Amino acid sequence: MNRTVQREAILAELRASRKHPTAEEIYTVLRSRMPQLSLGTVYRNLEQMSQAGVIRKLETAGKCKRFDGDLSLHHHIRCVECGAVEDVEPAVFNEVDAALARLLPQLKCIDYNLELNGRCRRCRSKGDGGMQREN
Amino acid sequence: MNRTVQREAILAELRASRKHPTAEEIYTVLRSRMPQLSLGTVYRNLEQMSQAGVIRKLETAGKCKRFDGDLSLHHHIRCVECGAVEDVEPAVFNEVDAALARLLPQLKCIDYNLELNGRCRRCRSKGDGGMQREN
DNA sequence: TCCCAATATGATAATAATTGTTAAAAATAT
DNA sequence: ATATTTTTAACAATTATTATCATATTGGGA
Numbered sequence: 649m650n651r652t653v654q655r656e657a658i659l660a661e662l663r664a665s666r667k668h669p670t671a672e673e674i675y676t677v678l679r680s681r682m683p684q685l686s687l688g689t690v691y692r693n694l695e696q697m698s699q700a701g702v703i704r705k706l707e708t709a710g711k712c713k714r715f716d717g718d719l720s721l722h723h724h725i726r727c728v729e730c731g732a733v734e735d736v737e738p739a740v741f742n743e744v745d746a747a748l749a750r751l752l753p754q755l756k757c758i759d760y761n762l763e764l765n766g767r768c769r770r771c772r773s774k775g776d777g778g779m780q781r782e783n
Numbered sequence: 784m785n786r787t788v789q790r791e792a793i794l795a796e797l798r799a800s801r802k803h804p805t806a807e808e809i810y811t812v813l814r815s816r817m818p819q820l821s822l823g824t825v826y827r828n829l830e831q832m833s834q835a836g837v838i839r840k841l842e843t844a845g846k847c848k849r850f851d852g853d854l855s856l857h858h859h860i861r862c863v864e865c866g867a868v869e870d871v872e873p874a875v876f877n878e879v880d881a882a883l884a885r886l887l888p889q890l891k892c893i894d895y896n897l898e899l900n901g902r903c904r905r906c907r908s909k910g911d912g913g914m915q916r917e918n
Numbered sequence: 919t920c921c922c923a924a925t926a927t928g929a930t931a932a933t934a935a936t937t938g939t940t941a942a943a944a945a946t947a948t
Numbered sequence: 949a950t951a952t953t954t955t956t957a958a959c960a961a962t963t964a965t966t967a968t969c970a971t972a973t974t975g976g977g978a
Contacts, residue, residue, distance in 0.1 A: 650925060650974050672964085686928040691965065693926095707898055709786035711936085711964060725892065728792055729816055740886065747878040755871065757860060757901035765795055766892035787936065807954080821938045826955060846946060847954070 649700065654685060655693050662694075662703055663717035668724070668733040670712040707761050708733055721745070727768035734768065784835060789820060790828045795894045797829075797838060797852030805847040862903035869903060 649655075661674050669677075675690045694715050698705040704716040706724060710731045716724075722738045738745075741762070748760055784790075796809050804812075810825045829850050833840040839851040858876055860869050876897075883895055 652926060652973075654927070670964090684928070686930095688929080688966080689927055695966090707786075707896075709791040709896075710788050713964085725890065728788070728795055728893070731788060736890065740890070743882040744879055744886070747882060751875065751879070752899075755860065755875070755899060755901065756907070757899040760897060760899045762898075763896045764887075764890060764892040765791065765894040765896065766890065772891070785935065789937075805954090819938070823939075823956085824937060827936090830956090 649696065654682070654689050655697075657682065657685075658690055658693050659697065659702065659717065662715055665717075666735075668706060668708075668714040668716050670714055672712065674715075706733065706763070708763060709765070723762045723764065725764040725766055725768075727771055728765050729767050729771040732768050732770075736764065784831065789817070789824050790832070792817060792820075793825055793828050794832065794837065794852060797850055799893045800852075803841055803843075803849040803851050805849055807847065809850075858897045858899065860899040860901050860903070862901065862906055871899070 657678055658674055661677055662669065665674075667673075671687070671690045671694055674694070675685065675687045678685050678690070694703070694705070694713075697703045698715065701719075704719055706714045706716055708714050708724070708726050710726070714733055718735075720738075723736050723741055724733050725736050726733050744762070751757075752760070792813055793809055796813055797804065800809075802808075806822070806825045806829055809829075810820065810822045813820050813825070829838065829840075829848075832838045833850065841849045841851055843849055858871055858873075860871055862869075879897070887893070887895070
């Protein structure tokens with residue numbers, strides 16, 4: 649994998665963002681600076697870098713794939729309404745992670761991926777509360 | 784079967800409800816936050832998911848079919864090498880699921896999704912034994 | 919430094935999957 | 949039977965992603 653300005657820019661942008669951007673989002677941001685950048689290049693590089701383990705591809709629902717430049721163990725919560733993906737405070741999952749850590753070798757697994765579905769603060773506050781159940 | 788927002792929303796709604804809702808009922812609830820959702824999409828996805836064994840179609844009397852999302856809540860392992868997906872004995876996850884169940888309300892979540900990554904028996908036996916991840 | 923093979927890019931076409939809409943069909947009720 | 953409700957089918961439009969390919973860029977050796 650050679651060093652190219654496009655690849656470096658894509659990686660930098662991904663790391664600078666906290667919002668787990670899609671290829672399209674990265675493309676849009678970079679384009680203002682690199683007008684001749686091609687969307688295909690963004691897709692190609694995100695794929696390559698996630699193959700190489702430099703970044704992480706999130707297995708999130710929704711039409712678009714999302715990427716994460718933070719490789720440390722942490723989990724995500726995805727808003728079922730607006731599709732935004734946020735990190736969850738890792739400490740919350742201490743218990744879960746411990747249990748899973750015990751399971752991994754037994755199941756011959758390398759790693760795992762946990763995604764929670766809910767409604768983000770923004771959508772909850774502005775919304776009608778349609779998802780909450782009372783019964 | 785890709786993960787689409789509609790499909791996930793339908794599944795989440797089904798799981799959040801304890802009343803074995805009909806397609807129409809799910810449609811009505813979801814519509815408040817997804818106004819452009821189509822009833823055909825709800826039918827289509829309920830059918831697909833029950834075919835895939837993700838949910839269950841109930842054989843009850845009455846004019847409308849009812850669906851149950853309480854099925855298993857099982858997790859699976861995906862082989863990073865060949866892409867095959869296997870189910871894992873649900874009991875294995877008792878501890879993990881219990882911990883997550885406690886977390887869900889606290890995090891205002893409705894559902895979660897756990898995917899383990901490893902190499903399946905076949906790939907392990909024929910492979911080099913190395914544990915590279917290839918995503 | 920210049921040259922060259924390997925690799926990457928940009929532009930565009932091709933692919934694949936799903937959706938919303940609408941109409942048809944099946945099932946149920948009147 | 950007819951009318952009404954529930955379900956499926958057909959289909960065009962949309963869209964994210966991948967593939968193609970001619971050109972350009974990269975890194976390494978002479």
